[in-house]
Amino acid sequence: MTRWLSLVAVALLSSVGTAVAFTALDRKQDTRAYLLEHPEVLQEAMEKLRMKQAAAQIAPLRRDLETPFAQGFMGAPKGDVTIVQFFDYACGYCRTSLADLQRLVREDPKVRVVFREYPILSRESETAARASLVAAQQGRYAAFHTAMYAAGRPSAAGVIRAAQTAGLDMTQLQTAMQAPDKEQELVNNVALARTLGFSGTPSWVIGDQAMSGAVGYEALKEAVAKVRASRT
Numbered sequence: 591m592t593r594w595l596s597l598v599a600v601a602l603l604s605s606v607g608t609a610v611a612f613t614a615l616d617r618k619q620d621t622r623a624y625l626l627e628h629p630e631v632l633q634e635a636m637e638k639l640r641m642k643q644a645a646a647q648i649a650p651l652r653r654d655l656e657t658p659f660a661q662g663f664m665g666a667p668k669g670d671v672t673i674v675q676f677f678d679y680a681c682g683y684c685r686t687s688l689a690d691l692q693r694l695v696r697e698d699p700k701v702r703v704v705f706r707e708y709p710i711l712s713r714e715s716e717t718a719a720r721a722s723l724v725a726a727q728q729g730r731y732a733a734f735h736t737a738m739y740a741a742g743r744p745s746a747a748g749v750i751r752a753a754q755t756a757g758l759d760m761t762q763l764q765t766a767m768q769a770p771d772k773e774q775e776l777v778n779n780v781a782l783a784r785t786l787g788f789s790g791t792p793s794w795v796i797g798d799q800a801m802s803g804a805v806g807y808e809a810l811k812e813a814v815a816k817v818r819a820s821r822t
Contacts, residue, residue, distance in 0.1 A: 669702030
């Protein structure tokens with residue numbers, strides 16, 4: 591009798607194990623079939639993973655990213671959301687993005703835009719970037735920034751014209767451009783960009799989000815809204 595019960599128990603355990611195995615196999619096949627029918631799920635998962643990784647990279651750098659050089663910002667001095675833009679004056683997409691930023695600042699009085707000079711396209715870009723940092727120290731950043739883009743591709747003559755248009759102290763400009771703090775700021779910006787994996791301009795950090803390219807007004811506005819929503 592005992593032997594018979596043992597055989598029955600073994601048989602039952604065997605059947606349960608087989609059922610579990612088949613159930614696991616069925617689930618695996620069902621999952622595969624679902625993913626083949628809905629490949630967008632994989633894209634969503636990859637995007638969430640990318641965002642999670644970006645947030646982990648941004649967190650320890652946030653203070654450095656969101657602290658402007660002197661007055662190198664646009665919009666609210668103490669805005670509730672900060673948009674960080676890495677830019678190059680020789681970048682056409684950066685020039686296009688300026689209008690989007692100006693509109694956003696005009697329509698949203700709580701947004702601050704911090705500009706990080708990232709002159710990677712030409713030697714003239716670096717010259718313009720140094721002048722831009724001088725403008726930040728002289729409290730004429732927004733005026734110079736706009737005038738520099740209006741001047742077209744960076745050139746020595748264009749930098750002078752933009753500086754004059756913005757009302758910079760021209761007697762101090764050349765000396766101030768070569769000051770050690772300008773060099774250090776550019777080095778810091780390159781290090782931040784490389785840490786975040788930015789290889790081009792414009793590139794953006796908004797909250798825990800990192801983006802690249804001329805994303806447009808709506809995407810910037812949506813990113814700002816997402817930051818505010820995450821705090822509620």
